[in-house]
Amino acid sequence: MSLNRRQALGGFFTAGVVGWAGFTASDISVALAQASPPVERPLFPRPVLLAAGDELVATPAHPAFAPQAEAYGYNGSTPGPLIRIRKDEMFRKVVRNGLTEETSFHWHGLTVPTLMDGQPQDALAAGASTEIAFPIIQRAGLNWYHPHPHGHTGRQAWNGMAGFFIIEDDEENALNLPSGEDELILVLRDAKVQGLTRLIYELNPDGHEGDFPVVNGVAWPRTTLNNRLVRLRILNGANARVFQLTSKAPMIVIGNDGGLIDKPHPVDMVEMSPGERVDLLMDLRRVPPGARVGLNCASAEWKLLEINVVAAEPTSWDIPERLSEIEPLVHGGGEPERTFVFQETDRINDERFDMKTIAFAVEQGKVERWRFASARGAPHPVHVHGAHFQIIGGQHTNGNPRRDYAWERGWKDTVLVRTHETVDVLIRFDSYEGRYLLHCHKLEHEDHGMMLNFVVAKDTVEAMRRAEVENIYGPICWPTL
Ligand SMILES: [Cu+2]
Numbered sequence: 001m002s003l004n005r006r007q008a009l010g011g012f013f014t015a016g017v018v019g020w021a022g023f024t025a026s027d028i029s030v031a032l033a034q035a036s037p038p039v040e041r042p043l044f045p046r047p048v049l050l051a052a053g054d055e056l057v058a059t060p061a062h063p064a065f066a067p068q069a070e071a072y073g074y075n076g077s078t079p080g081p082l083i084r085i086r087k088d089e090m091f092r093k094v095v096r097n098g099l100t101e102e103t104s105f106h107w108h109g110l111t112v113p114t115l116m117d118g119q120p121q122d123a124l125a126a127g128a129s130t131e132i133a134f135p136i137i138q139r140a141g142l143n144w145y146h147p148h149p150h151g152h153t154g155r156q157a158w159n160g161m162a163g164f165f166i167i168e169d170d171e172e173n174a175l176n177l178p179s180g181e182d183e184l185i186l187v188l189r190d191a192k193v194q195g196l197t198r199l200i201y202e203l204n205p206d207g208h209e210g211d212f213p214v215v216n217g218v219a220w221p222r223t224t225l226n227n228r229l230v231r232l233r234i235l236n237g238a239n240a241r242v243f244q245l246t247s248k249a250p251m252i253v254i255g256n257d258g259g260l261i262d263k264p265h266p267v268d269m270v271e272m273s274p275g276e277r278v279d280l281l282m283d284l285r286r287v288p289p290g291a292r293v294g295l296n297c298a299s300a301e302w303k304l305l306e307i308n309v310v311a312a313e314p315t316s317w318d319i320p321e322r323l324s325e326i327e328p329l330v331h332g333g334g335e336p337e338r339t340f341v342f343q344e345t346d347r348i349n350d351e352r353f354d355m356k357t358i359a360f361a362v363e364q365g366k367v368e369r370w371r372f373a374s375a376r377g378a379p380h381p382v383h384v385h386g387a388h389f390q391i392i393g394g395q396h397t398n399g400n401p402r403r404d405y406a407w408e409r410g411w412k413d414t415v416l417v418r419t420h421e422t423v424d425v426l427i428r429f430d431s432y433e434g435r436y437l438l439h440c441h442k443l444e445h446e447d448h449g450m451m452l453n454f455v456v457a458k459d460t461v462e463a464m465r466r467a468e469v470e471n472i473y474g475p476i477c478w479p480t481l
Contacts, residue, residue, distance in 0.1 A: 034220075035211050041221055042221055042222070044305065045216055047079060047163075048082065055093070055129070056163075059074060063214075065218065065219035072159035078160030087167055092131065095131075096124075096128070101126055102124065102126060105118045106118030108144050111387060113434060116132055120149055120150035140169040140173075141257065141259035142185070143166070144162055144164055158208060166185070181226065182231060189213070192211050206377070208443075209240050209241045225307050225310070232282055233279050234272065236272040242274075242381075243304070244271050245296070247282065247294060254279050257276060257412045257413045261326070264319050267407065269298060273416035275383050281319060287309045337368045338360065339373065340370065340372050340438065342375070345450070346448035352448075352449030353450070357453060358453050362456050365430045373417070382423070384414075384436070387427055387431065389426060392426055394421055394423040397420040397421070437454075438452050
């Protein structure tokens with residue numbers, strides 16, 4: 001069964017609001033899509049929570065910057081509604097594909113069983129639905145959901161499919177980090193349009209980039225913030241663009257993909273590749289009310305977001321000296337167990353993605369040392385499903401050690417591998433046995449085959465034997481599983 005557009009959107013639009021179920025009516029603005037910002041930027045919308053009883057539905061949607069375009073989203077909005085949940089709770093949600101093509105629901109950054117992971121093998125047909133259920137077994141952090149059907153992820157994401165998935169826990173709550181009006185949750189993208197009627201997605205194996213910035217679905221937005229310490233939780237949801245975030249206001253990194261890092265680190269710039277998240281404090285306490293501060297992208301020379309600073313009652317809250325205790329993974333050293341060379345636009349270690357092939361098996365619970373390297377086509381944002389990793393170093397091809405970046409401390413699920421560098425990580429899969437993915441998160445690289453399957457298992461020899469049998473005969477219900 002497939003839904004037509006009216007059916008798919010039914011029930012998601014509130015009266016009087018055209019096209020923006022996810023945002024409050026007062027925030028609705030349409031920015032004319034253009035390569036330079038409008039004189040008066042449109043207000044920045046804040047995402048709205050997905051109600052506990054509501055399904056999550058992939059639907060058509062209309063971007064604010066091109067309202068006549070037939071694009072995609074969730075529950076009628078792009079980006080989709082925000083999911084918030086606490087550690088140790090069960091996430092249960094009926095997800096439905098209200099599009100006229102196959103899609104999948106991948107929970108990026110979440111450690112979940114294979115069949116809940118939204119992998120290409122488990123895409124949902126048009127009109128189909130399924131129930132997702134998994135326990136939240138990881139610490140607080142900003143994660144997100146997006147499609148992962150093989151060969152079409154880039155186009156679907158470009159069309160607007162992404163949403164936030166926030167986990168909270170007691171450790172983070174105890175810090176009393178800025179919240180409510182002092183907290184922004186941002187997804188950064190870029191876009192390219194033909195007038196107000198069409199998003200332009202060209203098949204570019206090197207990675208598709210747009211010519212103007214989009215924050216939470218709005219081109220060139222502005223927002224208002226108090227002259228306090230504020231928290232900016234940022235996701236790079238672009239297909240291929242690497243953002244270099246700068247601001248005249250002081251920025252302090254407090255977290256990333258896997259939640260809080262050990263202690264705050266002031267930074268002048270944060271480089272974010274597609275899929276990565278960063279948690280920043282921005283210090284607006286000494287910015288005079290009435291002033292405008294930018295969140296900028298240095299490489300694109302864009303002011304991504306204009307922040308109008310207003311006077312507010314000061315608070316006594318200050319930046320904590322310590323944020324979290326990170327358990328360092330320990331490894332015997334020596335050469336890496338596995339080296340992955342990301343080649344050109346479509347291969348890892350000379351292989352293009354094949355859905356049925358399992359490249360290797362990892363022993364559950366064992367710390368492994370992996371090396372990511374580039375052979376042309378970089379930058380490659382390398383993403384692993386099924387576990388988080390810790391970055392322990394790497395090398396520039398000139399022999400120098402890779403730089404230590406403050407925003408890469410703690411736990412990561414995506415890391416930017418630049419031209420001429422290797423990145424070494426320690427990783428331990430201690431949660432689930434099953435099949436997971438390693439891939440480039442430049443979505444056009446991913447779609448063209450820069451991805452592989454591996455399995456996590458207690459018995460890696462047996463797991464590979466089963467994988468070879470399944471490669472020939474298809475999925476088998478093994479008696480011991
Ligand atoms: Cu790549």
